[in-house]
Amino acid sequence: MEAMKHMAIPTEKQLDSTTISYGACKFCHQNFALEVLKEGMSEEKLEELATRKCDCNEARNYLSREKKRDKVIGNIVELFGEASTTSTILIEQIDRIASGNVLKVTVDSGNGYKGTLQMTSKGALKVERSISRKLSKEEMYE
Numbered sequence: 763m764e765a766m767k768h769m770a771i772p773t774e775k776q777l778d779s780t781t782i783s784y785g786a787c788k789f790c791h792q793n794f795a796l797e798v799l800k801e802g803m804s805e806e807k808l809e810e811l812a813t814r815k816c817d818c819n820e821a822r823n824y825l826s827r828e829k830k831r832d833k834v835i836g837n838i839v840e841l842f843g844e845a846s847t848t849s850t851i852l853i854e855q856i857d858r859i860a861s862g863n864v865l866k867v868t869v870d871s872g873n874g875y876k877g878t879l880q881m882t883s884k885g886a887l888k889v890e891r892s893i894s895r896k897l898s899k900e901e902m903y904e
């Protein structure tokens with residue numbers, strides 16, 4: 763067991779293509795040593811990685827929100843496909859709906875499908891695909 767613990771310390775085992783950079787948690791600003799590629803990494807990415815390593819309450823809340831967000835994105839993609847306009851628009855609106863700034867978003871893609879994203883009264887983010895295909899014919903009669 764002791765040997766396993768020792769092996770988990772990364773500083774000695776660093777790969778040639780990587781280097782150690784420092785990033786701070788975006789909430790409590792605690793610094794973390796991060797193994798990153800030598801090409802470097804943007805400040806934003808370092809901050810994101812540090813936040814994901816951090817154990818403060820805000821960072822844990824943030825991570826659990828991100829996980830929920832990923833699940834909602836998964837639901838949207840499952841119903842509307844990865845590259846569809848409806849998916850893109852609904853994914854863009856997740857944060858607005860989650861924060862209560864927008865109650866409901868409906869996207870009519872014009873191909874007979876409508877996508878709706880809304881917060882339910884139970885606090886769930888609900889994605890819905892409805893089919894609104896009408897058939898009609900018109901003939902000038904006057």
Ligand SMILES: [Zn+2]
Binds near residue numbers: 787788790792813
């Ligand atoms: Zn933190």
